[in-house]
Amino acid sequence: MASVRLRIISAIQQIAREQQVTLPPLEDDLSLHETGFDSLGFAILVARLEDDLGVDPFTMSENAAFPLTIGDFIGAYENVPA
Numbered sequence: 001m002a003s004v005r006l007r008i009i010s011a012i013q014q015i016a017r018e019q020q021v022t023l024p025p026l027e028d029d030l031s032l033h034e035t036g037f038d039s040l041g042f043a044i045l046v047a048r049l050e051d052d053l054g055v056d057p058f059t060m061s062e063n064a065a066f067p068l069t070i071g072d073f074i075g076a077y078e079n080v081p082a
Helices: 004-019 039-053 070-078
Strands: none
Touching: 004 039, 004 070
């Protein structure tokens, strides 16, 4: 099974194709605002990742903050408590 990181990157790339968004290189320090995704794009991404990974780290904790970078976003999924 692919790593969480690869599954997230794959989902981002798939949604970008569907939404006709041209992605910059997905480096860890890339701001989420610079991805070209709008709020709908991120909503689709989080919903698909919840279906794929079985978790939504942004609703699991009362004090979860939305990440600012690609690395933060991936880290939120990689660090979900078991």
